[in-house]
Amino acid sequence: MKARIFVTLKNGVLDPQGKAIGHALLNLGFASVGEVRQGKVIDIELSESDETKARTDLENMCEKLLANTVIESYEIELTK
């Protein structure tokens, strides 16, 4: 089973990198660009075949290491 984890800054947390990316896009002429927020994608291969168990494991991984829940939120996507 494969998982893709998205880690992004929580709403309300300032994202200076996202802002800089937004500015750069505007400078390149993409005039329609509004707010930009950036984050991380982490791909994980799992030997677990039970989807519920895999999801529980992944949530624990996010809480314990992959996301800093003070400033970040996460989403888990599972594919077989």
Place this chain on the structure above:
Amino acid sequence: MKSAVVVFPASNCDRDAAIALEQTTGKKPLMVWHGDSELPDHVDLIVLPGGFAYGDYLRCGAMAGRSHIMRDVKAKAEKGIAVLGICNGFQVLTETGLLPGALMRNANLKFVCRFVGLRVEESQSAFTRRYRKGDVVNIPVAHGEGNYFADDETLNRLEGENRIAFRYVEGENPNGSAHNIAGILSEKRNVLGMMPHPERVCDAALGGTDGRGLFQSLLETLS
């Protein structure tokens, strides 16, 4: 006073910290490798030094915060042993939950390396008793991720419980830190995390001695 400095892969201020401790306390600290599972039993102070532990992979302090030795650092901190985290060490402390909040990318996205003015906001702690409240000291910063963030409730608590030990002097905040926070204390006041480097200003030959007070405070309290 017996002290220990934890060394992570890519710590780079561990020896500066050791020299500052030796000069102030007269005793060499123990250097403890991050892969060790335990610190010696009778240690009065644990220092988490500056650097780029584990190359800042994932987030600054994230990997170091989950290393073997940190379990024992956490256990000892909970027992009341003094823990000082400087720069990367402060990031490690927030990552392990020993201090609240998080240290984010500097607001201007630049690495800052220069002296800043800090106001001592709290002299009632093992780390700051040799300073007077309101003293302004010059201590260098050197970081790209020192922008202290916490939710309003946490910030109000830190303010209300007098747990902000150092604040950047108005107009000198180098990173966008909330409430100009440069260093905070834990609830039991035995853990201090700070972005500036007091260990770099303990010898006049290196440009200043404003950091000495912190190590002298510890010596006075823990001996």
